[in-house]
Amino acid sequence: MSGAVGREAVFPTRQSLGLMKSKLKGAEIGHSLLKRKSEALTKRFREITRRIDEAKQKMGRVMQIAAFSLAEVSYAVGGDIGYQIQESAKQARFRVRAKHENVSGVFLPQFESYTQEGVNDFGLTGLGKGGQQIQRCRETYARAVETLVELASLQTAFLILDEVIKVVNRRVNAIEHVIIPRTENTIKYINSELDELDREEFYRLKKVSNKKQRDVAAADAEILAAREKAAAQQATNPEKNSTVQVEEETTDVLGEQEDNDVIF
Amino acid sequence: MEGLFFNVNGGYVEGIVRGYRNSLLSGQNYSNLAQCETIDDVKLQLAPAYGDFLASLPPNPSTSDLAGRMTDKLVSEFRYLIAQATGSSAKFLEYMTYGYMIDNIALLITGTLHERDTRELLERCHPLGWFETLPVLCVATNIEELYNSVLIETPLAAYFKDSLSHQDLDELNIEIVRNTLYKNYLEDFYNFINTHPDFSGTPTQDIMAEILQFEADRRSINITLNSFGTELSKLERRKLYPEFGKLYPEGSLMLSRAEDVEGVALAVSAVADYKAFFDSVGLSQGGGMGGMGGGPADGKSLEDLFYQKEMDMSKLVFTRQFTPAVVYAWMKLKEQEIRNVTWISECIAQNQKERIGNFISVF
Amino acid sequence: MAASAATYKDRQFLAVIGDEDSVTGLLLAGIGHVTEPPGSQRNFLVVDSKTETSEIERAFQNFTQERKDIAVLLINQHVAERIRHSVDAFTEPFPAVLEIPSKDHPYDPEKDSVLKRVRRLFGE
Numbered sequence: 001m002s003g004a005v006g007r008e009a010v011f012p013t014r015q016s017l018g019l020m021k022s023k024l025k026g027a028e029i030g031h032s033l034l035k036r037k038s039e040a041l042t043k044r045f046r047e048i049t050r051r052i053d054e055a056k057q058k059m060g061r062v063m064q065i066a067a068f069s070l071a072e073v074s075y076a077v078g079g080d081i082g083y084q085i086q087e088s089a090k091q092a093r094f095r096v097r098a099k100h101e102n103v104s105g106v107f108l109p110q111f112e113s114y115t116q117e118g119v120n121d122f123g124l125t126g127l128g129k130g131g132q133q134i135q136r137c138r139e140t141y142a143r144a145v146e147t148l149v150e151l152a153s154l155q156t157a158f159l160i161l162d163e164v165i166k167v168v169n170r171r172v173n174a175i176e177h178v179i180i181p182r183t184e185n186t187i188k189y190i191n192s193e194l195d196e197l198d199r200e201e202f203y204r205l206k207k208v209s210n211k212k213q214r215d216v217a218a219a220d221a222e223i224l225a226a227r228e229k230a231a232a233q234q235a236t237n238p239e240k241n242s243t244v245q246v247e248e249e250t251t252d253v254l255g256e257q258e259d260n261d262v263i264f
Numbered sequence: 265m266e267g268l269f270f271n272v273n274g275g276y277v278e279g280i281v282r283g284y285r286n287s288l289l290s291g292q293n294y295s296n297l298a299q300c301e302t303i304d305d306v307k308l309q310l311a312p313a314y315g316d317f318l319a320s321l322p323p324n325p326s327t328s329d330l331a332g333r334m335t336d337k338l339v340s341e342f343r344y345l346i347a348q349a350t351g352s353s354a355k356f357l358e359y360m361t362y363g364y365m366i367d368n369i370a371l372l373i374t375g376t377l378h379e380r381d382t383r384e385l386l387e388r389c390h391p392l393g394w395f396e397t398l399p400v401l402c403v404a405t406n407i408e409e410l411y412n413s414v415l416i417e418t419p420l421a422a423y424f425k426d427s428l429s430h431q432d433l434d435e436l437n438i439e440i441v442r443n444t445l446y447k448n449y450l451e452d453f454y455n456f457i458n459t460h461p462d463f464s465g466t467p468t469q470d471i472m473a474e475i476l477q478f479e480a481d482r483r484s485i486n487i488t489l490n491s492f493g494t495e496l497s498k499l500e501r502r503k504l505y506p507e508f509g510k511l512y513p514e515g516s517l518m519l520s521r522a523e524d525v526e527g528v529a530l531a532v533s534a535v536a537d538y539k540a541f542f543d544s545v546g547l548s549q550g551g552g553m554g555g556m557g558g559g560p561a562d563g564k565s566l567e568d569l570f571y572q573k574e575m576d577m578s579k580l581v582f583t584r585q586f587t588p589a590v591v592y593a594w595m596k597l598k599e600q601e602i603r604n605v606t607w608i609s610e611c612i613a614q615n616q617k618e619r620i621g622n623f624i625s626v627f
Numbered sequence: 628m629a630a631s632a633a634t635y636k637d638r639q640f641l642a643v644i645g646d647e648d649s650v651t652g653l654l655l656a657g658i659g660h661v662t663e664p665p666g667s668q669r670n671f672l673v674v675d676s677k678t679e680t681s682e683i684e685r686a687f688q689n690f691t692q693e694r695k696d697i698a699v700l701l702i703n704q705h706v707a708e709r710i711r712h713s714v715d716a717f718t719e720p721f722p723a724v725l726e727i728p729s730k731d732h733p734y735d736p737e738k739d740s741v742l743k744r745v746r747r748l749f750g751e
Contacts, residue, residue, distance in 0.1 A: 060733065067649075092660035
């Protein structure tokens with residue numbers, strides 16, 4: 001698993017370790033938020049699908065009643081009005097406008113039907129006979145169309161939600177299975193690299209201090225030898241004593257620094 | 265005395281129609297039809313009366329196909345009658361077809377106005393309103409040409425000539441055109457049966473005058489009721505009322521001033537029949553627009569009552585003799601029968617059995 | 628999702644493809660609209676047994692792809708059957724394609740493109 005995920009190409013520095021850690025934290029928060037969003041949407045989605053099912057059944061009944069009222073019209077008029085209706089249609093009286101509802105950041109359109117005032121293409125249809133039936137039939141059909149519009153908004157919401165839920169789930173999965181493991185991997189990698197560097201550094205310092213100790217020992221021995229030599233010389237020439245004293249002091253300073261480094 | 269020579273010219277036609285009348289569906293047939301479960305059953309029940317015409321229908325035909333075949337039978341019978349009729353009877357039968365012609369012409373006008381291919385409309389025309397020169401009208405591409413061809417080619421020229429110009433066809437609502445034509449037609453028909461030497465003073469005049477007066481009144485009332493809430497002005501409305509009938513002139517004057525259903529009820533209250541209709545559907549009590557036509561609960565609407573009355577009158581016509589008016593009555597009965605069957609099969613097809621009894625049967 | 632707001636703001640009409648009775652009824656309800664000439668377009672199509680499938684197809688494409696003012700497309704289920712592949716392939720949220728029953732063809736939820744998706748989602 002982790003082999004497939006890989007890690008990000010970063011230099012294993014302390015700075016990028018900090019970056020990665022905040023990134024991991026972000027991803028985890030994002031994941032839980034998206035997960036909750038997806039759950040909210042799914043809840044809504046299930047509710048909508050249930051309502052679609054109901055509305056489709058209702059539509060069947062409503063349309064049947066409407067079709068029957070049309071049969072009443074043809075009984076009363078005693079003829080075919082279809083063609084005339086088709087030809088006299090000019091301006092839509094029954095229209096829809098879309099508004100939207102916000103569900104967890106997703107805009108779901110909702111159609112709302114309204115009647116355009118002052119538009120009446122069929123006012124005089126059936127003037128001679130059947131006008132009352134036609135009037136009734138219009139009302140029945142208008143009610144039926146309202147049901148249809150309601151169903152249409154549900155269906156559109158269904159399609160949009162379906163799409164959105166897919167996207168959200170994809171993101172949740174991406175975060176869960178790709179981004180988080182990869183970030184974790186990177187952190188692990190940086191940590192191990194840093195440890196490695198630490199160990200190398202430690203070893204190096206050790207080596208250095210060893211060398212220094214050896215050098216110091218050698219220097220001490222030298223100094224000792226020199227002192228003995230000097231003591232021997234002092235007996236012969238006491239003027240040179242002061243310069244040897246100065247050299248001794250400088251080596252002491254170096255030795256102190258060495259000790260500090262090792263402790264650190 | 266008038267019956268003495270009637271049979272020389274009109275006897276055969278009358279005999280045939282009386283034969284046709286016997287094939288009309290009776291109450292017994294209707295109750296059988298109402299019991300049917302499927303359209304196929306309906307088809308089976310109709311077989312004695314409509315045999316050949318229904319035979320070629322596919323199983324479980326649509327109701328409109330069924331109605332179409334029944335109309336075919338009516339048309340072919342009527343064509344036979346009109347072919348057999350001579351003299352004034354033939355003229356009378358022709359008059360009967362003018363009403364359908366008006367519908368056809370209105371259809372063509374609509375088509376031409378919207379620049380559709382009017383040839384396609386020919387098959388939508390009512391076959392009874394078909395006349396030989398009808399296809400000629402399809403040649404017209406604009407409304408002025410159409411108007412001229414109507415004037416030249418059709419029997420309806422007289423109805424157009426004085427009341428409509430070609431600009432009117434363009435500007436007025438097709439329904440107003442149609443109703444103006446129909447008004448002229450009814451008046452002309454009324455005039456014809458009252459003044460034609462073969463008919464004046466005969467049973468034909470008695471019967472047809474009554475029927476046409478009823479038709480005229482029905483139209484006036486319907487137009488008034490249906491025009492509420494539309495842009496049709498009272499003045500225009502007034503022009504659509506036929507100028508005869510029981511309501512004419514006082515009643516129609518009141519109708520033309522009526523502003524609501526109560527006004528209409530008041531206007532017709534002088535005629536006992538119509539008053540009874542309005543009372544029974546509860547309109548005179550001020551039911552308002554909502555109660556118009558009666559809800560489905562109380563069964564009959566005003567329209568239904570008018571149809572019922574028309575059928576009763578048509579049925580009575582068969583008690584008279586020596587008149588081509590029986591053809592008119594038979595045709596009305598037959599049309600109602602087609603409507604009834606359509607209604608019944610519609611109820612069956614759509615599973616609305618509770619309202620299946622809403623047809624009008626007179627025999 | 629904000630981008631889609633622009634795509635449905637102007638949609639205010641319903642369109643219908645169906646048999647004569649369905650179309651007549653829906654037009655009576657007042658959904659019929661004919662755009663201004665020239666090039667006036669109707670938002671309804673009457674389908675009968677003689678109508679070519681290609682014509683239905685064209686109307687469907689016109690209402691769903693070309694016209695941007697249609698919010699809901701109503702189509703008779705038996706008509707949708709004839710161009711099922713196009714209806715199934717159309718998955719945009721706008722316009723909403725709604726299959727409606729007709730007088731002679733009662734509604735069958737098994738054939739509905741959207742309901743099929745609903746069912747599939749719940750693994751039924």
